[in-house]
Amino acid sequence: MNPGTSITEVLEILTFRSGFNTTVVIGGTALLGLAAGVVGVFALLRKRSLLADAVSHATLPGIAIAFLTAGLLGMEPRSLPVLLLGAAISGLAGTGAIHLIVHHSRLREDAAIGIVLSVFFGLGIVLLSYIQSEAATGSAGLNAFIYGQAATMRTADVLLMGAIAAVSIALPAVLHKELALVCFNADFARVDGWPVARLDLVIVALIVLVTVAGLQAVGLLMVVALLIIPPAAARFWTERLWVLLVLSGFVGAASGYAGAAISAAFPNRPAGAVIVLTAGFFFAVSMFAAPRRGIAAALIRRARLRLRIVCDHVVEAMHDAGVDELARTDFADLIGNLGWSPRLVAPVRLVLAQQRLARPRPGGGLSLTEAGRARGRRVSRNHALWTRYLITHADIAPSHVDWSVDQVEHALSAELIARLEADLAANPAARPEPRAAKKASA
Amino acid sequence: MNFSVALDLFPLLSGLLAATTCALLGNFLVLRKLSLMGDAISHSVLPGLVAAFVLAGSRNSGVMFLGAAAAGVFTAVLVEIIKKLGRVEPGAAMGVAFSVLFALGVLLIEQFARQVDLDADCVLHGQLEGLVWYGHPETWRDAFTPQSLAGVPREIWTQLGMLAGAALFVGVLFKELRIAAFDAGLATALGINASAMHFALMVVVAAATVASFEAVGSILVIAMLICPAATARLLTDRLATQVWLSLAAAVLSTVAGYTGASAIPALFNLPAVSAAGSMTVASGVLLVVAIVAAPRYGVIARVLHRRSLARRVLIDDLLGVLFRQREAGEPESSIQELAAAMPGRAVPEAVTLATQAGLVSRAGARVALTEPGIERGVDIIRRHRLWEHYLVERAGFRPDHVHDPAEVLEHLETSPPEGPVADPHGREIPSPPASS
Numbered sequence: 001m002n003p004g005t006s007i008t009e010v011l012e013i014l015t016f017r018s019g020f021n022t023t024v025v026i027g028g029t030a031l032l033g034l035a036a037g038v039v040g041v042f043a044l045l046r047k048r049s050l051l052a053d054a055v056s057h058a059t060l061p062g063i064a065i066a067f068l069t070a071g072l073l074g075m076e077p078r079s080l081p082v083l084l085l086g087a088a089i090s091g092l093a094g095t096g097a098i099h100l101i102v103h104h105s106r107l108r109e110d111a112a113i114g115i116v117l118s119v120f121f122g123l124g125i126v127l128l129s130y131i132q133s134e135a136a137t138g139s140a141g142l143n144a145f146i147y148g149q150a151a152t153m154r155t156a157d158v159l160l161m162g163a164i165a166a167v168s169i170a171l172p173a174v175l176h177k178e179l180a181l182v183c184f185n186a187d188f189a190r191v192d193g194w195p196v197a198r199l200d201l202v203i204v205a206l207i208v209l210v211t212v213a214g215l216q217a218v219g220l221l222m223v224v225a226l227l228i229i230p231p232a233a234a235r236f237w238t239e240r241l242w243v244l245l246v247l248s249g250f251v252g253a254a255s256g257y258a259g260a261a262i263s264a265a266f267p268n269r270p271a272g273a274v275i276v277l278t279a280g281f282f283f284a285v286s287m288f289a290a291p292r293r294g295i296a297a298a299l300i301r302r303a304r305l306r307l308r309i310v311c312d313h314v315v316e317a318m319h320d321a322g323v324d325e326l327a328r329t330d331f332a333d334l335i336g337n338l339g340w341s342p343r344l345v346a347p348v349r350l351v352l353a354q355q356r357l358a359r360p361r362p363g364g365g366l367s368l369t370e371a372g373r374a375r376g377r378r379v380s381r382n383h384a385l386w387t388r389y390l391i392t393h394a395d396i397a398p399s400h401v402d403w404s405v406d407q408v409e410h411a412l413s414a415e416l417i418a419r420l421e422a423d424l425a426a427n428p429a430a431r432p433e434p435r436a437a438k439k440a441s442a
Numbered sequence: 443m444n445f446s447v448a449l450d451l452f453p454l455l456s457g458l459l460a461a462t463t464c465a466l467l468g469n470f471l472v473l474r475k476l477s478l479m480g481d482a483i484s485h486s487v488l489p490g491l492v493a494a495f496v497l498a499g500s501r502n503s504g505v506m507f508l509g510a511a512a513a514g515v516f517t518a519v520l521v522e523i524i525k526k527l528g529r530v531e532p533g534a535a536m537g538v539a540f541s542v543l544f545a546l547g548v549l550l551i552e553q554f555a556r557q558v559d560l561d562a563d564c565v566l567h568g569q570l571e572g573l574v575w576y577g578h579p580e581t582w583r584d585a586f587t588p589q590s591l592a593g594v595p596r597e598i599w600t601q602l603g604m605l606a607g608a609a610l611f612v613g614v615l616f617k618e619l620r621i622a623a624f625d626a627g628l629a630t631a632l633g634i635n636a637s638a639m640h641f642a643l644m645v646v647v648a649a650a651t652v653a654s655f656e657a658v659g660s661i662l663v664i665a666m667l668i669c670p671a672a673t674a675r676l677l678t679d680r681l682a683t684q685v686w687l688s689l690a691a692a693v694l695s696t697v698a699g700y701t702g703a704s705a706i707p708a709l710f711n712l713p714a715v716s717a718a719g720s721m722t723v724a725s726g727v728l729l730v731v732a733i734v735a736a737p738r739y740g741v742i743a744r745v746l747h748r749r750s751l752a753r754r755v756l757i758d759d760l761l762g763v764l765f766r767q768r769e770a771g772e773p774e775s776s777i778q779e780l781a782a783a784m785p786g787r788a789v790p791e792a793v794t795l796a797t798q799a800g801l802v803s804r805a806g807a808r809v810a811l812t813e814p815g816i817e818r819g820v821d822i823i824r825r826h827r828l829w830e831h832y833l834v835e836r837a838g839f840r841p842d843h844v845h846d847p848a849e850v851l852e853h854l855e856t857s858p859p860e861g862p863v864a865d866p867h868g869r870e871i872p873s874p875p876a877s878s
Contacts, residue, residue: 049534050478104741105733107472110533111672114477115729118665122722125661129716130707147548221485222548225541232534268552276545283538287528295527 021155026260028158028165029150029217029271033256035165036214036226037234037248038172039206041241044231045183046203050113052227054098055091055204056211056220057117060124062090063145063215064131080157083145084164084212091208094120148219150260150271157216164213168206172245175202180241217260222272226252229279236290255279310348312379313338315357318368319376328364385420392423450700452573452598457662457696457721459601460654463608464666465692467647469685470612472671473623478533479518479644480667482540484651484660486517488547491652496554507600507652514648517543518641568659568718573597597657604653611646612685619643620681662718666692669725676729676736691728699724753795755853758822759784760792761801762852764811765819769869774808820872825851827865828858834866841866 043049066086071077094116101112128142144152153161172179181189182199190196207227214223234247259275288295317334318326326334332345349366352358357372368376390396445451464480471477487510494509517539524535579590612619618639621629626636647667654663674687699721704714734741763783767775781789793809796802801815811819829851833839836859839847844866851858865871 044531044534047531047533049531049537053478053481053537101733105676106739107672107675107733108475108477110475110477111472111668114481114664114668115672115726117481118661118668118722119726119729121661122665122719122726125659125719126703126715126723129719130712133713133715222541222545224537225545228534228537228541232530232538235530236528270548270552273545273549273552276541277549280538280542280545283542287524287530293529298527 022264024155024158025150025153025217025264026257028153028162029260029275030253030257031162031165032210032214032217033226033230033252033254033259033275034249035168035252036210036223036256037230037250037252038245039168039203039210040227040229040231040252041234041245041248042172042179042183042203043207043227044235046186046200048203048207049228049232050110051095051098051204052207052211053224054094054113054117054120055207056215056224057124058094058097058120059087059091059211059215059220060121060145061127062086062088062093063142064124064127065090067131067142068127080160080216083142084160084215087145087215088208088212090120091211092205095204095208144219145215146219146221147270148215148217148222148272150217151264151267153216161213161217164209168209168213169249171202171206175199179203183241217256218272218275219270222276225276225279226255229276229283230255233279233283233286236286236293251279251282255282307344307347307351310335310338310340310344311351311355311357312375313340314348314352315368315372315376316379316383319373319380324373325361325367326365327361331365381421382417384424385417388424389416389420447579448575452575452595453570453717454696454700456570456573456595456598456601456657457700457717458693459598459605460658460662461666461670461692461696461721461725462689463601463605463650463654464663465670465688466605466608466612466685467643467650468667468671469674469681469688470619470623470643471647471667472675473681474640477668477672478536479521480647480651481664482521482536483514483517483644483648484655484663485540486543486547487511487513487648487652487655487660489513489543489550490516490547492547492550492554496550507649510652511645511649513543514651515641515645518644518648568655568657568662570658570717573657595657600653601657604650608646608650611642615639615642616682623681658721659718662722665722665725669722669729670695673725673729673732676732676739691725691732695725695728696721698728756787756792757796757799757801758818758853759787759849760789760796761811761815761819762822762826764802764809765816765823768811768816768819774805774810776807777809778807780809821874822852824872824874825858827869827871828861830865830867831861831871832858835861 040049040052043052063083063086066083067077069086070079070082075082097116097120098109098112101107101115102109107115131142178189178194178199179202181192181194182196182203186196189199210227211220211223214226218226230251231244231248233251234244237247238244255275255278258278259271259273262274263269263271286294289297291297314331314334317338318324331349332342335345335348336342349358349360349364352366352372353360355371356369357375358366358368360366391398468477468480471479490509490511490513491506493513494506497509498505520539520543521532521535524530524538525532528535530538573595575590575595576593579585579587584590618629618634621632621634622636622639629636629639651660651663651667654666670688670691671684673691674684677687678684700717702724703717703720707713707715732740735743737743760780763780764775767773767779767783775783777789777793780793784792793802793804796815797804801812801818802809803812826848829848830841830844833844833847834841861871863871
């Protein structure tokens with residue numbers, strides 16, 4: 001914490017009450033984040049995320065050339081529109097170079113992106129080192145484009161950035177349907193007569209626009225994060241495009257807002273880095289906690305499935321052995337014989353009781369309910385049907401079948417069951433051995 | 443330019459060491475579509491560097507190397523986690539991982555700015571020009587005295603060790619790396635742990651990145667991981683050859699870039715520019731030359747190949763037409779008749795080419811097949827009719843739909859399967875010429 005900044009000051013900045021310029025910068029950066037979030041969605045869906053990395057690095061020589069040209073023509077060399085125009089032109093040239101490399105050599109897109117990224121940036125460094133050695137012109141302003149300097153932006157600069165960002169939100173809004181088509185099924189779009197190449201060019205142009213808009217606030221090394229991270233984070237939460245666009249735009253805007261505000265409040269927190277880390281925080285939370293695609297959800301799903309399988313195996317084994325009641329030690333032995341960890345004993349007993357498949361008995365044992373016996377019958381029957389199916393329809397040797405059955409026993413369609421049942425009735429000899437007996441003997 | 447042992451030797455040597463180390467490893471990255479892993483790792487070593495710097499409190503420390511290498515390996519692991527557990531598309535996963543880590547590094551640098559004598563710029567550009575040989579020897583004989591060696595910058599020793607390490611890694615595990623690069627599934631089936639190879643490669647790439655960037659900057663590292671290997675890939679299909687060629691490309695672009703950095707601006711009376719940047723550009727220029735002029739995969743080679751193929755097809759089609767008219771009892775045809783039989787084709791050019799090749803003879807406007815021309819014509823027509831037979835009998839085409847596809851197939855180098863003596867239209871399939 002910077003001791004010079006009080007809590008009230010931070011609150012003033014966060015709530016847009018700390019002077020016109022700061023407010024404009026924060027608002028502009030949030031708008032930039034929104035635009036990047038929206039455009040990034042199309043880049044992500046088109047599997048072009050890293051193209052943005054090449055574009056942003058490729059802007060450097062353009063900035064340097066624009067600076068030199070403006071100086072030669074007697075214009076103010078640090079005029080932002082001129083520099084951004086140069087950046088846009090060389091960013092587009094970079095994507096053109098990638099296109100040429102991919103289509104006219106045997107190198108693949110990942111190599112092409114790396115080549116353009118490093119060679120263009122290297123050229124930029126060469127030009128910058130030249131500019132720096134010409135002390136008369138001075139180049140302090142150009143380094144800001146590499147790391148970004150949101151806090152020192154002037155109102156006019158922010159308005160330019162905001163205008164570019166607004167255009168890059170408006171364009172996908174107009175072309176929403178076409179871009180969605182290209183993103184989800186480019187081949188279909190091509191067959192259907194849509195100009196896929198031109199629509200791809202629109203996506204590339206949008207990437208260039210957002211990159212150029214973000215150069216001054218975020219810097220060219222980190223603007224790529226604004227295009228990649230918000231859509232990747234939003235993707236965890238939804239399968240619908242418009243929800244994805246809204247969420248991604250929100251994550252981008254929130255990151256831009258937080259980054260600009262925090263860097264205005266604390267002088268040694270560069271806006272670009274804070275913006276990226278805020279977006280990264282959203283990504284981490286999404287990856288862990290998203291309801292369907294998140295890691296936590298996947299872990300819970302897997303644990304549930306495992307419990308269900310153990311419960312099914314227990315009632316099946318009891319059904320096959322013809323027992324209704326088990327004492328605590330017998331129950332633990334059964335779980336062990338079935339090949340499961342003894343840690344599962346208590347949870348399985350709990351789940352069986354919860355689903356009213358078994359009644360817990362004092363002392364840790366359990367006895368099957370009517371529902372439990374019925375479930376055991378069904379699982380045992382499914383086991384037999386699967387065994388039959390795998391031997392007759394999937395060409396698996398009878399000696400290898402039981403292992404496979406355990407994997408698939410828990411997903412079976414009604415139609416298949418009917419066919420297999422008829423099959424089994426015709427050939428009862430194909431019944432598998434009862435589960436507990438076989439495991440115990442193994 | 444005037445080569446100065448004190449000022450030029452180590453910058454050039456350092457560039458050469460970095461370029462060869464990276465090019466060597468880059469071969470496997472380019473093959474495995476991991477080109478951008480070098481980019482990702484070289485961005486994300488930044489937080490490791492700063493953390494190690496703050497913990498160790500000094501710059502001349504192996505701790506810094508370890509910290510950066512650990513961050514590099516962490517990046518590779520993080521990318522895998524995001525890819526596998528989050529099911530995020532590989533490119534995006536890489537982008538998320540390295541940009542967040544890089545941002546963390548930038549923030550840490552600002553945070554510890556007073557303690558850390560390090561800025562992101564030097565990570566990016568390197569300090570090649572700073573590698574001066576203090577107390578350099580006057581003659582080559584003195585070069586290996588303890589006094590001279592003491593003046594050798596630490597970076598050079600680190601880089602020498604790294605090159606040896608990378609060469610050892612590739613030399614010992616060449617077979618395993620090759621199988622894992624071309625067919626990870628086969629590698630696993632053969633008992634080679636492909637994912638262990640992947641992480642081993644990532645560890646070595648991370649170490650190489652760290653060992654190199656301090657001197658040459660991360661941009662040159664990224665370029666040298668990709669450009670020389672990509673250049674070599676355009677020149678050969680054999681991995682061992684590709685590795686040697688990539689080393690040659692790395693050396694060439696380093697020397698050209700270093701020389702050019704001062705020599706080219708000097709032509710215009712300008713001061714020298716960044717050597718690392720100039721080497722990067724040189725590696726790019728070399729790659730462009732390879733893309734355009736590579737003997738087999740270059741743009742020029744492919745244009746020429748396509749042109750000679752087009753000429754062969756044109757001549758063969760002319761011979762086919764002449765042979766069919768000969769079958770119909772017309773041993774000679776006029777140019778006009780031929781033009782009518784081959785609409786839209788360059789008949790005069792075809793006749794000129796075939797005459798030059800001795801396949802047809804011209805008398806005024808009349809064109810006739812020569813002996814070799816008849817032989818080749820038999821071959822074309824035989825292929826055409828055998829393909830027609832194949833299309834009807836095996837591929838289920840209707841007899842009136844097979845002529846056009848057979849017109850294409852007859853030019854393939856693959857021979858059609860043998861067939862009966864008559865084609866689906868009842869025409870005779872001529873026997874192969876006696877000579878073949």
